[in-house]
Structure formats: C-alpha cells, structure tokens
Amino acid sequence: MIQYLIDGPLWYFSLAVFFIGVVWQLIAVVFTGNKADLSVPRDSAASGAIKTFFSRFVPHREIAPAIMLPVVAGYMFHLGLFALLFFAAPHVVFLEENLLGFGWTPMPHWAFIVAAQFAFFGLIVLWLRRLVNPVSRLISTLDDHIAAILTFVVMLTGCFALLEGSTGLRLLHRFTVELWLIYFPFSALMHTFTFVPSRMLTGAWFGRRGVDA
Amino acid sequence: MNHPGTPNLYDTSKHVKDGGLTFRARFGVERNGVNLLAEGSFGRGSEIKDGYPEFSDKVLKKLGWWNDLTPEEQGAAEGRNWKTDLSGGIQRVAIKHGCSPFGNAKARAMVWTFPDPVPIHREPLYTSRRDLVAKYPTYEDRKSFWRLPTRYQSIQAIDFSKDYPIILTSGRLVEYEGGGDESRSNRWLAELQQEMFVEIHPRDANNAGIKDGDDVWVEGAEAAKVKVKAMVTRRVDSGVAFMPFHFGGHFQGKDLREKYPEGADPYVLGEAANTAFTYGYDSVTQMQESKCSLCRITKA
C-alpha cells in the first residue's frame, strides 16, 4: 500500500505542489514590482543586470579570504549535488522513465560516489559554519536549518539506497524527495530559482545608475 | 544388417559383420611385378583365405557369387563396383562371405606418387638445429610446383637461428575452434581466453627479462611481429614457444576492431599466430608451414 502511495499519487502530488508553488512564488516576486526609478538613466540597466549576475559567482576580492570557506564548501556542495542529481546512473534512468522520456550517458559509478562525497562534505561544512559562526547563527531562521537538514536527509537516504537492491530503501529515498519537493516552494530552497531575478534586479538597479555593483 | 561399427579399422580377429576389417586394396593388385594384395592374412570367417581386390560385379561373377544378389540388386549392380552400386548389394554379398567390400591388401605405406614414397624426416626450412640440416636435408627448390616456383633448399641453407633463436610452434585451445571468430563471439568461451598469448619456458623468459603477463613482441623469422601476452610456463620446453592460432583482429600490434562491420566484432580480439609464421610449403599438399618456425621474443 505504501509503495503504491509513494510511487503513485504522493509523487504526482509533490510534483504538482513543487511546480505550482515555484511558479506561484516567481510570479509573486515579479508582480510585487518596485517603485519606478525616476532618475535619469546614466547607463543601461540590462548590461548592469547581466554583469552583476555573473560577477556574483566570484566573491569580492576584499572579503574573499574571510568567506573562502563557505564559497568553497558552497561550490563543492552545489556542483557535487548537481553532478549527482543529473548524471548519476540511477537518476538518469529515473528521469528517462518517469519524467523526460529521454536519457543521456551517466557518469561512471566511482565518479557518482566522489560527487556524492563532495556534496556531503560541502553540506556538512556549510551547515556547521552556519551553526558555528555567531553572526550566521543569529540570522539563521528555523527554515534555513530545516532546508539544510532535509536536503542532507534526502542525500543520506539516497546514499543508503545505493545498492539498488531493496525497494524499501528506494521508497524511503523517494519519500524524502517528495517531502523535499513539497517543502521547496515555502522555504529558502526557492533560492534555486530566485537567485537569478534577485541578482539581475540589483544589477539592473545599480546598472541604471552607472554603478558597478 | 545391424552392423556394430568398426572400432579398429584393421582388425582381422573379428568377422567383417562383427566389426572386423582388412586393409583396403586401394592401389590396384600389382606394381613392378610385386603383388600388392595380402598374402596369408585374411579376416575371420572370410571364405577367401588370401588377398583379394576390391569387389565389383565382374569379381562377383568370377567368384560365382553373382546369383546371391536379388534380381533388383543384379540390375543395379550391373557394370558397377562396390562404391557405385547404389543398392548396396555387392557390399552385402561380400560381407555375407566374410570379405571386406574394399578388398584385402598388404599394409604398405608405400606411396610411389609422393616425393618421399615412405615418409622420412626432413628438417624444416627455418631450424635452429643446423646439425640436423646436414643429416635430414629438405627437398631441392622446384621451378614449377603446380606452376608455382617453390623454394626449399635455398631457404634452409640460410641460418636464421642466430637472430631468431627460439623455435616457434602453434596449436589449438580447447575453448576456441578454427579461426576463432565464431567462438570468440561466444560470451562464455571468450571470457575463459581473453588474451592472445605466447607460452615461453621460464629460462627463456628470464633471459629476455619477461615476467608472466607482460606484453611481448614475437618476431617471426621473416620479420613479421605480433604483440601478445607472455605466459611463462613449463608446458613448453626451453627454446620452444607455443602460440594458439584462434585469435585475430589485431595486426602487428594495431587493434583493428573498428574495421569490423558494425556489431560484428567478437568479444575477444588478438594477434593472428600465422602472422609470425614463415614461408614453407608441403611437398605434396602445398599446405603452409605453421608448425615449426623460428622467432625472437622481446619485451614490448
């Protein structure tokens, strides 16, 4: 019964919540709008937006040494997770069968494990930094912690199901993924999509004023 | 007739119908005045207590056994011998009288049409035993051997064993068959023999600095090279190297897998042993020499 539930309705429900939630949030972001900037445009907002979007991938020179740890751990985690998510053999097969209909060549098994190790290490260090650093600890809301821990649990159950031998562990992993999808639109996980408009908005805002943000 | 089969081809201790048989009178009855038929040796229960030629309708008539044939058999056997009488009547009657249909002749390995009527040892063209060359010389070169000029003496005269000291021979593997293409495409057989190898005696391997499992170049006496795995074993004697000949798909170290038509390449590819073998043709059948040649084995 549980298997039917997890593989069936709950999966589609969580997908629905995810897509509708994300779209809803993005629309909300767009339609909140902001006051028109009445100043004379000194430079093009668009180029500012694009420039800022890419410049934010690299930490500012001055504060780089201070935040080197979160940047490195951040990239380790995100790149490990994306490589794992989109190029791990079981995931590629899953996407091919359940969602997209087409597949691509997956990473070899050892690369999949190394990516997972990078992701786990990055996430642990990032989450510990959030707890250890007094400033980030103060500004961390419960939602941040839940998002981090939930992602960790999803990855951990994924690791537990590596042997692909028992349906029980696969279901557990899929169930945590479903929880993650449902929680996604209401949490900081939205930054997966909102970081694009937010950087561009700031970039455009300052670009219009000719400021190199 | 319920014949039990003939386990031993030449066995005069049993009646022909029980599986006995005599030597075949294949080469006629007489040569140079010497009687080729058997003298004083005959099968058990044979009514003819001496040698006799192959059976044909004339022989039966002369022996007076022609009437043992049924009329239809007589019709079929008229003007024919035991090989061409499709009714099998001649064979039946011959066996009924205890004789073997193909006659009873002397067991003489005397093939007068061959260069060596009686087989004798002739040292191979590429040999490291120069002493045997003098004792057992090979044939003279022949200008036209079925219109093909074929060299024997002139090659044997050259001493290759200085730069190619090791005797090279080839042979079978139980896992593969023939050229190996089919059996190397069989998943279970291919897994048991995954690499083309050469068997070297530990002493030769030691002298050449080769360990078991190394890649080695086996260079034949005519400078063709094959790159194979070394298998250091005592199966071969010192100074001898053995190569199985079921492999193909590599040529002098280059893997030619992409040349196979799509999806037709076997699981296992390897050097063809005969690449490293040398000139030499049998004096009768023109069969190429793939059993004894000379080679040099160096670490790849």
Next chain:
Amino acid sequence: MLSLVLTLAFGLQLSSADASNIPPQKPNVPDGVSALNPGSDLWREVRRRDGVGEFNEVNQGVLVKDLLSEIQRSRQVPQGISQVNQVDSGVMINAKGRRWAAFRMTTLASYSGIALAAIFVIIITFYVVRGKVPIEGGLSGNMVKRFTDYERITHWTLAVVFLLLAITGLILLLGRPLLIPLFGKEAFALLASASKEGHNLFGPLFLVSLIMMLISFARRNIYEKGDLTWLLKGGGLIGKGHASGGFFNMGEKTWYWMVILIGLVISISGLILVSPNFGQGRLIMELMHIVHAVSAMILIVVSVGHMYLGSIGSEGALEGMKTGYVDINWADAHHDRWGKHCHEEDLIVSAEEYARMQGQPADSAEPAMEQGK
C-alpha cells in the same frame, strides 16, 4: 602503528602455537624402492600452502603474524593457474578465511561488545562517584577566545562523520547477534545495506576531515616538558591536585595523536577494504579487516570517554567547542599555562562585551552562559 602493535598483541595472546606447518613426512618405504607419489605429494603441498593445522576451538583466534607470514608464503609457493582470471582464482584452498571468519564472529564481536558496554559502565560510575568536575571559584563570566570558527568546523565535521561511521560500523559488526533477534532478518537487511553504503561513502570523508584536523591542530599538540608531570598526577581526574597544562594538556594531546594515528590506520585499511578493484588477495583483505576493526573499536571506546569529558564531565568545557569562547576561570583551572598567557596578553573579553557579541541587548548582561536565540 600503535593499533598495529595492539592488534599483534591482541592476536598473539589469543592463539596458542599453531601446528599448521607439518614437516613433509618421508614415505616409509624401503630405501631401494622410490615410491614418490606426486599425487599425494601434490595434495600435501596444496594443503600446506593453503593448509592450516587442525582447526579446533583452541587456536581459532587469528594470528596476525600467521596471516603476515601467509601473505609472503603465498608469493613464494607458486599458485595454481585458472582460466578464470579473478582475484585469488588461482588459490585452490584458502583455509585462512575460515579462521578469520571464526575470529570475527566470536572473538572480535564479543570483545567489542564487552569493551563498548564496559566503557559506558565506567563512565556512568565515574559520573555518579565524581560528578561534574566544577571549576574552582565558579564562572567569572569573562571569556577568552579558545577556538576559531574554522577549527570548530573541522572538529565538528570530523565528529559528525566519525559518529556516522561508528554507528554504521557497529551495526555491521554487532548487528547480527544483537539486532536480528529484535528486527528480524528482512528489516535488519535494510538497515545493514544502508549502513554498508553509508559507511563506504563516508569513509574517505573521515580521512579528509582527519587531514584538516591534522593541519589545524598539530602545532599545539606537540608534547612539552610539563606533560609528563601531568600524567604522573593522573591528570587531575584521580587524586586531588591539579595538573598544569598548556593550551592542550597531556591527556588531550594523547587523545589527539590517537585520533590522528589510529584514524590514519583505520582510513588506510578502510580504503584498501573499500577498493577491491586493485586485485589484492583475500589474505590482505582479512588482515586489513582485523586492523580496521580493532583500531576502530579502540577509537570508538576512547571517543566515548572524550565525549563525556568534553561535555558532562567538566563544567564549561563544551563552551570552547560550541562558541569558541571559554571562561577565564576554566582556563586557569585546566590550562593554567595558557590561562597565564591570556592574562599577560590581555585577551580577556569582559562579560558585557561578550554578551553584545552574542547579540543580546546590552542591558541584560547576565553571565554569558545563556546566549543564542
């Protein structure tokens, strides 16, 4: 190195002299007749090459020295050959495996279980008897920075990974005798499969965080002159007086080097165990498993002591790793030389300053024990 010595002693003490190498008897045949029988000679050789003395309860303990000698001997005596080219496919009979299996399930599992239970009992009785070691003169509220953020992240990463590995490892080792009766085979199989995958994946992470730990803490853990006296005085746990210590006292230094060295041994043997694709034979894997398991058990048992001492055992200890600041009285009590250094360099942060750093509004500057949201 330490753990290798321990496993040697561990193995040596357990098993009596092992009668496996029977000298080749000469067949009792009158001299004139040579009745050498290659058949039986062959099987005697196979038996000796892979053979073991009669396997009985007495010598079922694995002799690590025996395994080491077996590994060399397996290279001298020519192995058999087989068309199947896999690991050890040339070895006809590997009787050492059976002894390792018996060792793992009887000696290793039971001793580990006993050791684990023992350390908890010791800690609880110690807590009941001694209770929380208070700081003389109570907390002063003035704090001094002990660990930077990076150091604490390193410590806690190693701790998280270690705990995860320890739990999954113990599930694999002691799961069968303890958990199968509780959950039944199917459920435990899920747990064990999860533990195995988790253990294998997090193994290398332990090595990485171990190296980070080595880099950031090695300098302050080098033994100094005063450390021996610390040891002689029982480190202040036993007896009255207080042993003097630098930034790290002798106990903490020993624990640090134990973690690093035994940790490295565990990691290396673990890496060998986790990568069977380099064709190492079973003997090496069995030996690595013994080294891995015994060293890991040592580390786990001692780590329980460390966790106790660092949190409940002594007042104010956890603050160092939790916030990076410790009370100056705590420093003077446990690490007087470092305390004196802080006084001289005036590194002390007053209570109000500390409260403000923790983000409380300035007026409610009660002692800095409670902070955070």
Next chain:
Amino acid sequence: MAQMKFYCDAERCIECNACVTACKNEHEIPWGVNRRRVVTIKDGEQGERSLSVACMHCADAPCATVCPVDCFYTTGDGIVLHDKDICIGCGYCFYACPFGAPQFPEQAAFASRGKMDKCTFCAGGPEEDHSSNEYKKYGRNRLSEGKLPLCAEMCSTHALLAGDADVLSDIYRKRVINRGASAFEWGVNQLKS
C-alpha cells in the same frame, strides 16, 4: 535425506572448463562472475593436477558464520543457499570461503560489488520454484526437476561428480580399487623409474 556434495577426481580432470561454461550458459551468469572455476596446480610439470572448484556446500559453512546479515540457509539436502534480497554485498563471505565460491557482479571502487552470487547446486533459491524471478536471481532449479547439477552432467571425463555423498564415495572407491597400484605407478616418478 541425501547429503549433496561435489567431488572432483583429480586423476581424471583435464581442465577443459566444460563445467565452467555449462554452468554459465545454463544460469545466464554475467561476465566476470564464475560460480565454478578449474584450478591447475604445477601446470606443465611433473604431477600436474587440476580440480574443478566451486561452492562445496560445507556442513559448517564459514560464509554462513561470518555473514553480517545471516542470509545463508542450508536445505534438507545439505545444500548451502542464500537469499539475495537480504544480502548486502559486503564481500565477507568471499574472504571466509576456503574455495572462493562467492562471486560478485562488479568489483568496482567503493566496494560496490552488487549482490553475492554463488553456486546453488542447481537448486535455485528462496523463490517459488521455476518462477522467472528465481531464474533471474539464482538460475535454473534442476534439482526440483529431479536432475543433477549441469556441471557434473557436462563433465566429459566424469571427473566431476555431484550427488549424494554416499553414492559419490562408492563411485570413487570403485575407481581407486580399479586403479589399485596403478595410481602408485602413475605416481611413480618416471624420471627415476
């Protein structure tokens, strides 16, 4: 009940690997997994002997002793089988087995070996007999069809015998009696005689 055993007669085995191939073909065993293998000792030398080695279905199986998840069980016929659903692929049974019988589909990095596969004496596993599921996991179940393992049936020189231990020992005793001194004679060192 019978006590099923294998016995390979070293005097007869000619290391032709027919048993290995038959087993792989019958159970569709993937590349790299060999439930049975032929090991040759002193290859090419005096007294060369070969043996076909696979799971010997020990009475007190070391693999069953060491398995962390206890997935082995012995049938009434003394055949040691295992449950692939429970197996976690840790490889300990391979270390413990005197004959190296347990096999793993992959030997890749991070000990990803996949589920253990081993000789089942052609008796399948804890699945419903003749179900496709049983065939996929454990291969053919010949014993429930009243047949003996295919490797023994395929052996060209009847070196490999499989069946009830008493029957096998009778067969082998007759052979030893027939060989009588000749085993000695064969054994006598030709170099000296």
